[in-house]
């Protein structure tokens with residue numbers, strides 16, 4: 182049993198820290214500190230800086246330009262990244278479609294797509310969910326019919342995160358309807374969003390943000406070259422990806438950062454009132470969340486260790502997703518409760534760099550409710566927490 | 581034991597129900613909320629014509645002599661319709677102060693106008709540093725000839741920007757935190773020296789912060805006895821707390837009903853999601869919490885109406901329950917709606933947001949539980 186870092190690991194940590202200290206652009210740091218929304222260009226610029234350092238493909242094998250890092254290195258990186266409050270890497274290219282392509286794609290596809298993904302030159306989005314197929318993803322209806330050298334794709338994808346900025350979308354689509362199990366006959370397709378027949382319609386979330394979209398496909402021609410792996414095997418590929426997604430969604434390092442920031446914040450007096458740290462009820466709840474979070478940190482480390490010894494993240498990743506999102510939402514609630522009346526103003530404009538009016542509230546106060554609202558999504562997406570429990574019941578408990 | 585309503589209450593409840601059903605669907609609400617004022621002035625006039633703005637005032641003042649139970653009936657229904665018109669600001673808050681301490685002339689001038697729907701008024705009950713402590717009044721009023729000069733800041737003022745009359749507690753003696761020494765002023769919002777920073781709120785309503793910078797007011801703007809305003813302030817906020825709790829209970833019921841309805845119509849895995857036991861038990865819990873909240877609300881309204889020692893316990897109890905199990909119910913409603921639950925277009929999210937906002941107002945669940953815990957045996 183050994184949980185301290187080796188000399189090399191400590192050295193690595195210094196290197197990562199130095200990078201975040203020296204290379205993390207001031208303007209983006211400032212926006213992040215204020216909780217301002219990032220422009221897509223900010224996001225891309227940041228990911229390209231990581232790429233320049235060789236740190237874009239965190240989970241990727243070295244042969245495809247990845248870091249080849251050990252689980253401990255990944256853990257260190259995630260911790261430092263969170264501590265620097267750096268932007269969250271948009272997962273669709275680097276964590277989702279990239280790994281599917283290098284694992285199941287052919288050489289031509291690897292050459293064609295991977296370098297642009299790694300360098301964040303192409304923005305990807307994820308087209309799994311449909312209006313009628315959320316939790317029951319295998320019921321998806323998007324149709325891709327083979328017609329010579331291309332598929333003709335028809336259907337609707339929905340909840341597509343940041344699809345309004347995307348250049349490409351990866352889709353699960355039905356290429357064969359004459360199958361014994363619904364999961365068969367689903368294929369993994371890569372679609373250029375500029376193809377005629379693709380249209381993007383915004384869906385506004387409850388906090389007023391445009392984060393997701395509904396995407397319609399009307400006789401969209403997709404070259405057969407854009408089929409990843411075997412026809413009809415898309416479900417298997419997609420599932421591998423989902424398990425990675427679930428581990429990522431847990432967001433343990435981010436939660437640790439947020440709790441620490443909150444600990445500091447409650448020591449301070451806001452507007453001359455006595456510091457919240459004197460409120461025993463509140464501090465007990467904060468402490469309880471810290472206990473849960475420490476447990477989860479070690480659950481994640483144990484999962485990482487298992488992955489290091491050659492096991493893919495299995496259904497246990499569902500535990501991380503459930504607990505991780507529950508803790509995130511508990512932290513959201515703590516921020517909300519710390520804000521009193523100052524949770525109530527809806528003033529997202531005041532975080533824009535060119536805002537010239539009088540600001541209301543201090544720190545993250547006027548974002549606390551919006552964050553709380555928005556992050557209700559965390560227990561819904563990536564497979565809802567109810568679905569995660571079904572997975573554990575079936576595949577871990579054998580019920 | 582009798583939980584039935586009297587004839588007048590039946591009529592009041594019926595008329596609001598009809599209004600919500602026939603004239604206040606969700607799209608209409610959203611339109612009003614997005615308008616310049618944040619509510620529809622014509623609808624407000626209708627409220628006045630129907631006599632709804634007169635309910636909690638004495639017959640002598642031109643009202644219907646209604647009490648907390650009547651306000652409860654109304655607010656539950658306003659909660660059901662997610663009504664944005666400024667009933668809380670005008671009738672419960674500003675009206676609540678005026679009916680308690682204003683003299684005949686002041687009532688004639690302001691309360692009558694509120695009841696008639698001709699004057700928009702509100703109460704500036706909190707300050708930036710004050711949190712939920714009503715006695716933390718740092719705004720000062722210094723005598724100046726026959727009048728006063730006010731200086732200070734006010735936080736979260738519901739419907740502040742559209743209000744023509746602000747009721748402003750200011751300190752004429754003592755220190756912030758003292759209950760004595762607080763004087764209530766009725767100040768025209770366009771008086772020189774008042775600046776308003778207006779904003780939308782997270783639940784689609786409106787509020788504002790105010791700065792009072794050497795604001796000169798006449799002697800006849802003092803409501804009640806100088807230095808003795810805290811009692812009326814405290815009682816009015818207790819009324820308002822109960823009112824928003826009733827609104828919250830109305831909202832809880834809608835969220836519960838909509839969730840059950842949705843779970844019957846939304847299918848996944850070839851069956852309605854309502855057929856999954858994992859969700860069924862949770863919806864049973866939602867029903868239970870709704871009924872519990874309804875029960876406590878009735879007790880609280882009656883107890884508050886009776887006054888006496890238990891009145892403040894009643895208010896804190898229901899505010900605590902709404903802030904805890906009500907909030908949880910809101911989260912469950914969103915969760916069971918899946919992705920739909922977090923969208924702007926679906927009404928569920930807006931009910932949830934209003935419920936959340938209510939949780940932040942007039943004392944959080946923690947704050948009220950502290951008050952309950954501190955009670956002597």
Ligand SMILES: Cc1cc2nc3c(=O)[nH]c(=O)nc-3n(C[C@H](O)[C@H](O)[C@H](O)COP(=O)(O)OP(=O)(O)OC[C@H]3O[C@@H](n4cnc5c(N)ncnc54)[C@H](O)[C@@H]3O)c2cc1C
Pocket residue numbers: 306307308309310312314315316317339340341342392393558561562563564565566567568571846848849853856858859915916917918919920922
């Ligand atoms: C903000 C946001 C971003 C998203 N981004 C993307 C994206 O980029 N790409 C993409 O493809 N998808 C995305 N999604 C979609 C997401 O994966 C789905 O919302 C999710 O799978 C749930 O599906 P649903 O919304 O249709 O809810 P439903 O499946 O209709 O579920 C409704 C409720 O029923 C419960 N339920 C369903 N089945 C069962 C069961 N068997 N047992 C118990 N309970 C059950 C669910 O847990 C939920 O509480 C996103 C969603 C959101 C909200």
